Amino acid sequence: MARFKENDLPKSKITATSLNKALIIFKYAGNHKWKFYVGLVFLLFTGATALAFPKLMGMLIDCVKNKDMSQANYIALGLVVILFMQSIFSFFRLYLFVNFTEHTLANLRLALYSNLVKLPMSFFSQKRVGELNSRISSDITQIQDTLTSTIAEFLRQFILIIGGVLLLANESIKLTLLMLSVVPLVAVAAVIFGRFIRKYSKSVQDKVAESQVIVEETMQGISIVKAFANEWYEIARYNGKIKEVVTIAIKGGKYRGYFASFIIFCLFGAIVAVVWFGVRLSISGEMSVGQLISFVLYSTFVGASFGGIAELYAQIQKAIGATERVFELLDESPEKINSVQNAATQKIKGDVTFKNVEFSYPSRKEIKVLKDVNFTAKFGQKIAIVGPSGTGKSTIASLLLRFYNVDSGEILVDGKNIYNFDLEQLRGNMSIVPQDVILFGGTIKENIAYGKPDASEAEILLAAKQANAYNFIESFPEKFETLVGERGIKLSGGQRQRIAIARALLKNPSILILDEATSSLDSESEKLVQEALEILMEGRTSIIIAHRLSTIRSADQILVLDNGTISEQGTHQELITLENGIYKNLSNLQFSNS
Structure with a gap:
């Protein structure tokens, strides 16, 4: 593009x-x-x-x-x-x-x-x-x-x-009439010509931009290009675009040449005509030489202004x-966010109930993502949500955070409809540790403190220790002042995840959402992250969206989502006894592979 x-x-x-x-x-x-x-x-x-x-x-x-x-x-x-x-x-x-x-x-x-x-x-x-x-x-x-x-x-x-x-x-009515019949015509013609040339310049810029996109794509995906040995293909693609640039630029150059010839002949011709007529008037004594000079200068002002005003008008339109x-x-x-800062500090307990919830995304109204979803999570419980990809697991988290409005049914927190809470109070009592952690481009300390911007040094330190992040932070030369890079690119997946856990710990939420928080980690990082998550889940309601079933065996309740509905519900022990159950099949697949 x-x-x-x-x-x-x-x-x-x-x-x-x-x-x-x-x-x-x-x-x-x-x-x-x-x-x-x-x-x-x-x-x-x-x-x-x-x-x-x-x-x-x-x-x-x-x-x-x-x-x-x-x-x-x-x-x-x-x-x-x-x-x-x-x-x-x-x-x-x-x-x-x-x-x-x-x-x-x-x-x-x-x-x-x-x-x-x-x-x-x-x-x-x-x-x-x-x-x-x-x-x-x-x-x-x-x-x-x-x-x-x-x-x-x-x-x-x-x-x-x-x-x-x-x-x-x-200065002179006769000369003014001559000037007004010639100069504006030339100025208007110059503007029309100029617009035509700009169209070509724009086409060249567009093609150059398209060629730059090819360079960007190739550089970003260079490992794929090399893995497929497709260097020749990318060179041919770039060459094709460059040739298009050359063709249009040469055509534009030709019109620029016409334009230069036109300007030299017509504009200067118009000036010659005005001066010639002015000289004749001076010779016949109708105006002085000084008046003629004034006239030529005014004509230049008017002609230049005629030429410039059309372009300025176009700029004002833009x-x-x-x-x-x-x-x-x-x-x-x-x-509707309440900007009162202490709204988030009004603690909620953390009981969550979904009652007959139905939902489809605004951009895809015809597809029901959730159908008649019912479950209850009591304060302090761990509720796991499992199921194949695209069945609406993450949608449950989005609805709880009020990113979207439910189509029908209701979601209750502490027995109160979530739409009756102040938005900042509701979200202020929740924390999410996503699969793909996004950190901001500041320091590690600033990213942890994002959970509580007014946190003290001691609170940040404690959160880092509880999240198993303290040791790796201390190993950096700049420690907590280490810059994480854009989107946290300088840290590994496990390190980013532990920073996100420290951020959530510092916020001290009543309701915690873990969205496949360990699915993309190696086993060593997963162990450290899992330990940190156990500390994080203590004393709060946890909703765990999981791919790896090994992380949710201890959950108080496991919900199996299939095609937008909860098809199975129970503890790990109860669900693996269900004959031909989805959870049992998923469990057998995962544990036989591990």
Whole structure:
């Protein structure tokens, strides 16, 4: 898939509705709005001083004919003052717009991230992380560029066109009519040509991005490429893409050549026509040489502004599109999380009951993942859930954590429906140790403390010891300050698992969910992790999702899930006596292989 680039951002038509939507962004400016308005005042001053420049230049040149040295000095001084004022106005304009934009976007980014983090799991199961990243990066960068410079530049060009044409008419109506019939036509043609060339540039970028994807895929899966001896295949795949890049780039180059020829001939031809006609008017005494110079400078201003304003308008369209997409995300309804920090400290006991629970994922409504699931886990009990892959074992954990809403039936904790709990209180009393542990890219200490951010050094140390993690942590040169790398990549599977157990211990939950916590470990790591899990499960309700039956023999109750329903229920001893039972077959398979 080609990378999502800023110049690929879709545009939005500028209508009253889309403008009103985009203007909501000012709500995030807080008490910095005044900077934008003062910046606009400085922008007007910049435009006004820019328009005074050609007039004074013309007057300075006319001093040659009048042989007036003192007037020439005054005008030159006036030009220096205007340039000085323009540079001051430009500084304040830029400084105020950047200041306004950065404060506004910081508030917008925070609001967007805060809303994203609070959105329900059903939202994330339907969106790609790359797409969300693009909203926070590409879309907000587009808004940033527009607020910082594009709007200001658009207004400046607009002032130069209107002011320039009025001042041109003041110098010579005949010459203005000639200029307005030639220069805008050339400028518009240049814009259309430019857009056509950009289409080719974009195609080249897309193909280069596709070729980069091949490089990335090959490098990431280099062991597979080599194992299959498929280097030749990857080289051929890359070569094919590179050839496509060359073909499109050469075609684009040809059109760029046409464009350069067109610009040289038409644009400079237009300037020649205007100057030629101006010289004729000067010779006939209808205008002075200075007026002609002023006229040429104003024509250049107007022509350049005509050429630039179309591109700036397109940028503003993209920014409005970007603003709409950002606000779409902000309009998504978050989970109702109580932000009171002590909500999690209101302890719940830990009795769990599933009553006639039915569920299907929002993206696959037609497939019932759970059908009429009933079971009870009393405080302190170990309830194991086993069964073939895809039967809904992990779904039970997701429903208990309220990642998704049940379709029918109810889940009770301490006799109270889980939807009547404050979400933070409910999850604050639960901990999960997943099969694929995700650690954050900080230190070991920070990852353990994730279970209780205000934990003391002594509490973190104790949790590490109880999780059988202390010894391996101490063996690192930086000990608890060791950086774990992205997603914990610098640690082995068993080490990551024990960090996750320490994290869960520190949280001290009433309900513990172990989602196949030892399935991907070697026997030595499994022994250490299993010991740590035994300590972790003491004095709390444990729901164990397991593949390896050896880890759940001591469970108080084992539920066998098959095709979304609980087909068998009982202790290990009871279930292995069931003739042709699923658990008995799974047990025989595993223990005969081990």
